[in-house]
Amino acid sequence: MTLRAVKMWCALALLCVSTVASAHRFHFGMTDISYNERTGSTEIVHTYTAHDIEALLLNLYGRQFDLSDPEDQDVLRKYVEGRFWIAAQDATRLPATWIGMTVDANSIVIYQEIGNTPLTRAATIRQGVLIDFLPEQVNTVNLNTDGAVRSLTFSRKALEQPAR
Amino acid sequence: MHLRPIPCVLAALFATSTAHADDFQLQRVLVEGARASQLGIADSAGAGSAGARDLAGRIAYRPGELLEVTPGLIASQHSGEGKANQFYLRGFNLDHGTDLATWVDGMPVNQRSHAHGQGWTDLNFLIPELVGRLDYRKGPYSAREGDFSSAGVAALSYANRLVKNIASATVGQDGYRRAMVAGSQEAAGGSLLYALEAMHNDGPWTRPDDYRKLNAVLRYSRGFANNGWSVTAMSYRGDWNSTDQIPLRAVQDGRIGRFDLIDDSDGGEARRLSLSGIWRRTDADSASKVSAYAIRNRLELFSNFTYYQDDPVNGDQFAQPDGRITTGIDATHTWHMHRTDTLSSDLTVGAQLQNDNIFNGLYDTRKRERIATTREDHIVETSGAVFIESATRWSDALRTVAGVRASNYRFRVDGDRLENAGKAHDTLVTPTLNIVYGPWASTELYANYGQGFHSNDARGTVATVDPKTMEAVDPTPGLVRSRGYEFGVRTEAIPKMQTSLAVYRLDFDSELTYIGDAGNTEAGDPSRRYGIEFSNYYRPLKWLSIDLDAAWARARSRGGNPDGDRVPGAIEGVAQLGVTVDPSGPWSGSLRLRWFGPRPLIEDDSVRSNASLTLNGRIGYRLANDLRLELEGFNLTNRRASAIDYFYASQLQGEAAPVADVHFHPIEPRSLRLTLVKRW
Numbered sequence: 001m002t003l004r005a006v007k008m009w010c011a012l013a014l015l016c017v018s019t020v021a022s023a024h025r026f027h028f029g030m031t032d033i034s035y036n037e038r039t040g041s042t043e044i045v046h047t048y049t050a051h052d053i054e055a056l057l058l059n060l061y062g063r064q065f066d067l068s069d070p071e072d073q074d075v076l077r078k079y080v081e082g083r084f085w086i087a088a089q090d091a092t093r094l095p096a097t098w099i100g101m102t103v104d105a106n107s108i109v110i111y112q113e114i115g116n117t118p119l120t121r122a123a124t125i126r127q128g129v130l131i132d133f134l135p136e137q138v139n140t141v142n143l144n145t146d147g148a149v150r151s152l153t154f155s156r157k158a159l160e161q162p163a164r
Numbered sequence: 165m166h167l168r169p170i171p172c173v174l175a176a177l178f179a180t181s182t183a184h185a186d187d188f189q190l191q192r193v194l195v196e197g198a199r200a201s202q203l204g205i206a207d208s209a210g211a212g213s214a215g216a217r218d219l220a221g222r223i224a225y226r227p228g229e230l231l232e233v234t235p236g237l238i239a240s241q242h243s244g245e246g247k248a249n250q251f252y253l254r255g256f257n258l259d260h261g262t263d264l265a266t267w268v269d270g271m272p273v274n275q276r277s278h279a280h281g282q283g284w285t286d287l288n289f290l291i292p293e294l295v296g297r298l299d300y301r302k303g304p305y306s307a308r309e310g311d312f313s314s315a316g317v318a319a320l321s322y323a324n325r326l327v328k329n330i331a332s333a334t335v336g337q338d339g340y341r342r343a344m345v346a347g348s349q350e351a352a353g354g355s356l357l358y359a360l361e362a363m364h365n366d367g368p369w370t371r372p373d374d375y376r377k378l379n380a381v382l383r384y385s386r387g388f389a390n391n392g393w394s395v396t397a398m399s400y401r402g403d404w405n406s407t408d409q410i411p412l413r414a415v416q417d418g419r420i421g422r423f424d425l426i427d428d429s430d431g432g433e434a435r436r437l438s439l440s441g442i443w444r445r446t447d448a449d450s451a452s453k454v455s456a457y458a459i460r461n462r463l464e465l466f467s468n469f470t471y472y473q474d475d476p477v478n479g480d481q482f483a484q485p486d487g488r489i490t491t492g493i494d495a496t497h498t499w500h501m502h503r504t505d506t507l508s509s510d511l512t513v514g515a516q517l518q519n520d521n522i523f524n525g526l527y528d529t530r531k532r533e534r535i536a537t538t539r540e541d542h543i544v545e546t547s548g549a550v551f552i553e554s555a556t557r558w559s560d561a562l563r564t565v566a567g568v569r570a571s572n573y574r575f576r577v578d579g580d581r582l583e584n585a586g587k588a589h590d591t592l593v594t595p596t597l598n599i600v601y602g603p604w605a606s607t608e609l610y611a612n613y614g615q616g617f618h619s620n621d622a623r624g625t626v627a628t629v630d631p632k633t634m635e636a637v638d639p640t641p642g643l644v645r646s647r648g649y650e651f652g653v654r655t656e657a658i659p660k661m662q663t664s665l666a667v668y669r670l671d672f673d674s675e676l677t678y679i680g681d682a683g684n685t686e687a688g689d690p691s692r693r694y695g696i697e698f699s700n701y702y703r704p705l706k707w708l709s710i711d712l713d714a715a716w717a718r719a720r721s722r723g724g725n726p727d728g729d730r731v732p733g734a735i736e737g738v739a740q741l742g743v744t745v746d747p748s749g750p751w752s753g754s755l756r757l758r759w760f761g762p763r764p765l766i767e768d769d770s771v772r773s774n775a776s777l778t779l780n781g782r783i784g785y786r787l788a789n790d791l792r793l794e795l796e797g798f799n800l801t802n803r804r805a806s807a808i809d810y811f812y813a814s815q816l817q818g819e820a821a822p823v824a825d826v827h828f829h830p831i832e833p834r835s836l837r838l839t840l841v842k843r844w
Binding site for chain 1: 200215216217296297321322323324325326327388389390391448706
């Protein structure tokens, strides 16, 4: 086979595929925020696709992560804390404690807590987790206040939103 | 007008495509710290990937041994520590890297038309702490791979940033000292990675190697690996004395000891500077990657393998200096297409260009002083390749990867001898096909076919006369085709265990070897290899992992050589057993047993090298959260074995005639190294 014949085959193959419709995966995260009257704390539960978090860390550090390892969890903690926060009226961030995380093959669930703080103190929320890595990432934040759930949607165009 | 169909179609495709953000070809999620599953990812049983933790857990006497994470691969040393390693894989004695393509961060490590050996692979510039992953692939089954990849490919990549900065200091027996610092910090919207390594090693030799190495890496990167770019500068320099292989007869009759040498001025120095860049863009429908590099390599190498056979007065020492500038660019683009819920495909096109501007030679020397010139050449070797590869998932159970590659090489040799100068070129088209069938949850079957090649030394492609003997020789072809066939299975049916089994055949049109100490290329006979590889990784408990690899190969020459059909040096078996214990307390440890199988040393199999079994170990103790002490032990059972054996004729001072004999380089006796590692 000559080089020219190869080129022709390549071109034909390209033409065949060029008409094919494409679809793509959806990337989303969910964050539930609620006030726990019993403890007096605001509780935050994030759920992300494990595949997306894995890809994020792989492409940030160039190596694989073992999220059952505390040291590797710490890397994810720093990443999440730098991109998700709740701020009070005076723009100071409410101090969220990292409780821990659970990992399975499909999803990663992260638990945070803002001690002795009612959700009513929250003025603004920033939720940019994964949005810097995946431009199509959409994060939904469910605010559970007094039994009513209000959903906010965060994307590259809306990284920060008022909590009230 | 000449029709250019590919650019036209590419333009049409780009005009209609839309950009989305996504990622593909990623590893599966790692939740238990096990070695990443290759099910659904690898196209053959002999392909795989090792992560940073796997590599950090290896016990490596020298950086090139990191490649031994590839099941069935052995990296050894037959001379001074600064020389390129000697590699063995799939029934090959790969010499210094012929038929094993090695890449570091998108840069080819193999040096073609090298003064000492085709495909010279010097990995001494590698800093293990920076390696994020190593991907390996055995057999010529990918259109993406070109020169030297018939036995296998190992591609290492450095991380763009480190989770923690690291500093380590090592002291060891035989004059081993190493200090290394590496770190990364956010700078100007990106990440700056730096590493500096200084090392000294004498080895157990009567005349110390006095190997001094200085190594530096500086990288700036922006964005993510799949959507971003990086620019990297690397610098390596090494100087060493060599203890080359010694004749067995002289050790047996007590003339010299096992760690003695014959020529006390052998040695060398190497310099490597590189500047490289990688740019990648990935979205939902496509992925693009462009990498470019410029590498400057300088080598001075003084060897003496036959001692006083050719020149009883001055000795047979020869010099093989090699200086070169290698530049290249690789580009790939992938379209990702979902046709139906189950049918999807990735179509990849790629182009590779590489140019080597080489000045090398072969000189007779005495105590590193030139006394005669055998040959002196200026070589310009330019290659270009295009490939197309289609990876299609036909259903949940069936996927295929088919590709074709066209490679073109141009050789120009200007030398001190007009009859060995000239131009040559060669083109090769190589198809590949991989079929993966896995109707079960945790088992896949593979059928692989592919053609590969290696390029031959440019000097052989235009040669008409042997510069040493002045006898007429025929020029050799530029490219030599190989054909591989493989059946394999990979299973994770046993919980917490990954097993793969491969049976392969690999044919070469001609085993071409450049005879470094003669200055010509020898066109060998066709060859055929059969082999079986069995690889297991078992992690029954979170703190315990066991790996066991075994490989057997049968290599035969097929040219009807009346002397016999064995391929000298071809390895017949390799096995490794590793146990790693890492409980949550301060202690951790690992033991690794390596069996380096027997090799025939001449065609009629009448002289063979023995197999050897070595045991390496490591104990780690965590002094504080980020402070570790590690004790590594090499050849713990203190075996007396050979790192390499050759059979050829040599003559020592006091001998009246050349004597055909085994020449060997011993493995290092038991030695210990103690390392303190601080992370912050």
